[in-house]
Amino acid sequence: MKTRNIIILTAGMFFLSSVYTMLVPFLPLYLMDLGVEGKQVNFWSGAVFSVCFLIGGIMGPIWGRLADSKGKKKMAVRAAFFIGLSYLLGGLVRNQWELLGMRMLQGFANGYMPAAMAMISSSVSPAKLGVTLGFFQTALTVGGICGPLMGGILSEYFGMRASFFVGGSIVMSVAAVVFFFVHEENTVENTQKQKEKSKSVFQDLSYAVSNKQLMMLLGCCFVLQSSILMIQPVAPLYIGELQGSMNGVAMTAGLIMSLGGIAGAVTTPFWGLFGQKYGYDTAMAVTFAGAGILLIGQGIPQTVMGFGIFQFAVGCFIVGINPSVSAAMVTCTPNSFRGRVFGLANTFQQFGSMFGPMMAGIMTMYIDIRWMFIIAGVLLSLIGWALWKRTKISAKS
Numbered sequence: 487m488k489t490r491n492i493i494i495l496t497a498g499m500f501f502l503s504s505v506y507t508m509l510v511p512f513l514p515l516y517l518m519d520l521g522v523e524g525k526q527v528n529f530w531s532g533a534v535f536s537v538c539f540l541i542g543g544i545m546g547p548i549w550g551r552l553a554d555s556k557g558k559k560k561m562a563v564r565a566a567f568f569i570g571l572s573y574l575l576g577g578l579v580r581n582q583w584e585l586l587g588m589r590m591l592q593g594f595a596n597g598y599m600p601a602a603m604a605m606i607s608s609s610v611s612p613a614k615l616g617v618t619l620g621f622f623q624t625a626l627t628v629g630g631i632c633g634p635l636m637g638g639i640l641s642e643y644f645g646m647r648a649s650f651f652v653g654g655s656i657v658m659s660v661a662a663v664v665f666f667f668v669h670e671e672n673t674v675e676n677t678q679k680q681k682e683k684s685k686s687v688f689q690d691l692s693y694a695v696s697n698k699q700l701m702m703l704l705g706c707c708f709v710l711q712s713s714i715l716m717i718q719p720v721a722p723l724y725i726g727e728l729q730g731s732m733n734g735v736a737m738t739a740g741l742i743m744s745l746g747g748i749a750g751a752v753t754t755p756f757w758g759l760f761g762q763k764y765g766y767d768t769a770m771a772v773t774f775a776g777a778g779i780l781l782i783g784q785g786i787p788q789t790v791m792g793f794g795i796f797q798f799a800v801g802c803f804i805v806g807i808n809p810s811v812s813a814a815m816v817t818c819t820p821n822s823f824r825g826r827v828f829g830l831a832n833t834f835q836q837f838g839s840m841f842g843p844m845m846a847g848i849m850t851m852y853i854d855i856r857w858m859f860i861i862a863g864v865l866l867s868l869i870g871w872a873l874w875k876r877t878k879i880s881a882k883s
Contacts, residue, residue: 488609491668492618495602496625498566498660502598503629505573505653508637509646510535511743513585514722515736516646522582525851530582531719532847534589536840539715541593543836547690549597550829553604558825559670561601563661568595570657577650596836598660599626600828605670607816608824613762615816619809620758624751627805631747638740690826699818700827703811704834706770709869710807711838713781713862716846724855728790742794746801757806766814767877769806775870776803781863785856 514531522530553561572591579585603622610618640649694700722739726732761769777800784796812831819827846858 491670492606492609494663494668495562495606496622498562498664499599499602499622500625500629501656501660502566502569503626504633504636505656507630507633507743507747508640509573509576509633509649509653511634511718511739512637512641512646512649512722512736514719515641516585517582518732519646520579520581520585527723528720528850529847531723532843532845534582534586535715535719535843536847537586538589538593538596539711539836539838539840539843541590542596543593543833543840545594545596546600546829546833546836547826548829550600550604550826550832551690553597553601553825553829554822557670558601558605559664559668561825562598562605562668563665565595565598565601566657566661566664569598570654570659570661571595572654573650573657574654577647577654593836597829597832600832601825603812604825604828605668607812607828608821612817615762615813617755617758617762619812620754620761623758623805623809624754626808627747627750627754627801629747631744631751634740634743634747636740638737641736641740642734690823690830693823694827694830697818700815700830703815703818704830706774706807706811706869706873707831707834708838708841709865710774710804710811711835712842712845713778713865714804715839715842716858716862717781717842719843720846720850720855720858724858725790725793727855728788728793738790742790742797745794745798746804749798749801750805753802754805754809758809760806761810761813765877766810766817767873769810770814771870771873771877773803773806773810773870774866774873777807778863778866778868778870781866782860783863785859785863 513534514527517527517530517534549561549565569592572588572595575591576585576588579588603619606618606622607615636652637649640646640652694704721743722735725739725742726735729735729738757769757773760772780796780800780803784793784800787793787796812828815827815831816824842862850858
């Protein structure tokens with residue numbers, strides 16, 4: 487039963503990731519189809535990316551707490567259903583304001599990944615945790631490979647609206663499969679002791695603040711997502727600049743963004759084993775630093791081919807960060823807090839995802855897009871350096 491749950495939830499993550507990367511990275515192009523022009527495309531790209539993550543960040547601790555008290559399966563089904571609905575509505579929007587409203591609904595619906603990870607992490611032994619979360623990350627990554635390819639092809643030949651309808655139908659199907667075939671054991675906390683220990687979201691936050699290891703990991707989630715989402719909204723526009731025309735950019739961008747996913751799919755199992763053998767802090771230090779250095783390099787090439795090579799190289803490292811962070815969170819928190827810890831992680835990721843595109847939208851109105859890659863790379867490199875120093879100090883003590 488546990489194995490079936492892991493397989494279904496991991497497959498569901500694959501499809502949600504595929505649909506996300508099939509649609510969301512191409513929102514700047516969709517804005518152009520809706521009539522947004524010039525530098526306003528950069529501004530509205532930042533806005534439609536950020537608003538989803540703002541609302542998702544606010545709702546994260548609430549959904550996490552409900553996952554622990556009402557059931558993680560219910561939260562996974564709820565999230566998948568409403569995310570699917572939002573994509574279907576995305577195919578009907580007529581202007582940038584309606585697209586903004588659709589993204590607000592997505593932010594409210596968010597929560598499949600933390601609920602699924604909480605269920606999976608409770609279903610395996612600590613010895614297998616790194617590898618299991620690594621395979622979950624592989625599904626996320628492989629979905630990231632398929633999504634841009636599917637999105638590029640659908641957008642090129644059928645238009646963005648058709649992509650939204652296809653994506654919404656896929657995610658709705660995931661909700662149905664999880665509802666009918668995933669079984670959750672009765673791990674909901676109902677004891678008087680648990681109620682006394684944590685009566686509100688604010689007490690959950692207070693516990694997180696008192697746990698220095700957890701706060702460090704949540705900070706890593708924020709910086710990682712900020713860095714990634716500084717790049718994602720403007721990457722198709724930058725690729726258009728490199729090839730000298732926006733003609734066929736959806737297809738080209740889809741192919742290039744898939745390269746990072748291909749690299750990640752190959753290297754994810756390695757990082758899971760690496761973390762189990764050498765420690766998750768060491769794995770985080772290496773992956774943060776490697777991804778950061780290569781992202782700086784990604785801002786240098788003057789050709790689409792050079793950009794694509796660096797995209798592949800970045801994918802080899804950046805894919806190892808999230809499973810290492812997630813496994814480290816599990817080891818420093820009790821099982822009874824599992825839904826909430828992933829809910830808090832989701833909140834920090836969402837706020838990072840809001841901050842990144844918002845900054846990119848503003849900054850690219852004044853500086854060249856390539857600087858977004860350099861700035862993001864510097865941020866990740868600094869985190870990697872700090873984590874490496876921390877592991878050395880811990881080893882000496």
